[in-house]
Amino acid sequence: MPVKVKRKDHINSAARNLFRERGYSATSMRDIASTVGIEVASLYNHIDSKESMLQQICFTMAEKFLAIIPLVKHLQERPEEQLKEAIRLHVLVITSHADESAVFVHEWKHLSEPHLSAFKKMRNNYEGFYRDLIRRGEELGLFKNIHEKFVMMVLFSSINWLYDYYKPNGKLNPSQISDIITDIFLNGIKNN
Incomplete structure (x- = not known):
């Protein structure tokens, strides 16, 4: 499996968990990036938006x-x-x-x-x-x-x-x- 696909899956998993725990509105892109361990700007290489x-x-x-x-x-x-x-x-x-x-x-x-x-x-x-x-x-x-x-x-x-x-x-x-x-x-x- 290519690294980009694995990273996207990891990002989506982090978003799911954060949306569940904090709610969509209370979850920022910075929160998702921090959970995944990448810079916020790098998120957009894998996803379109929150x-x-x-x-x-x-x-x-x-x-x-x-x-x-x-x-x-x-x-x-x-x-x-x-x-x-x-x-x-x-x-x-x-x-x-x-x-x-x-x-x-x-x-x-x-x-x-x-x-x-x-x-x-x-x-x-x-x-x-x-x-x-x-x-x-x-x-x-x-x-x-x-x-x-x-x-x-x-x-x-x-x-x-x-x-x-x-x-x-x-x-x-x-x-x-x-x-x-x-x-x-x-x-x-x-x-x-």
Whole structure:
């Protein structure tokens, strides 16, 4: 692997960690350069800007989440089973990319236009997929008739914070975590 690629990866990794720890606004190019061990001016040999690193993180994560949709739609299952699989895959993305997930959840609002609008559109498409699953479950009488946007927000509120307390060597692995979340969530919305 060429040195320039390794250096760029090191810069992106430092930016991810700093954005997560300090936030995007509180992280300067000087902070990133210092962490990597190079001069600020040298950063620009490897990256375009601080925002370009934020864009890369946010859009890469959005693409990972959006990739869940065709995998779940491919299952010819009832909405309950599709929702279980969607939650399982979402948990897997979050636990596999904790730093990026933290930045994705909190720092997207610092994107400038037209990137902010493009990001919001991707996020709305992903959230819409969950709302549709919940709505279909309601229509089939599987789920209680609860406002699907609110239900979706409750679900994401519980799983999007996993990056903060998930530990790779902890007591629960991603599969166990998704089983617990799915059990609690689905038992709360199931029409018994």
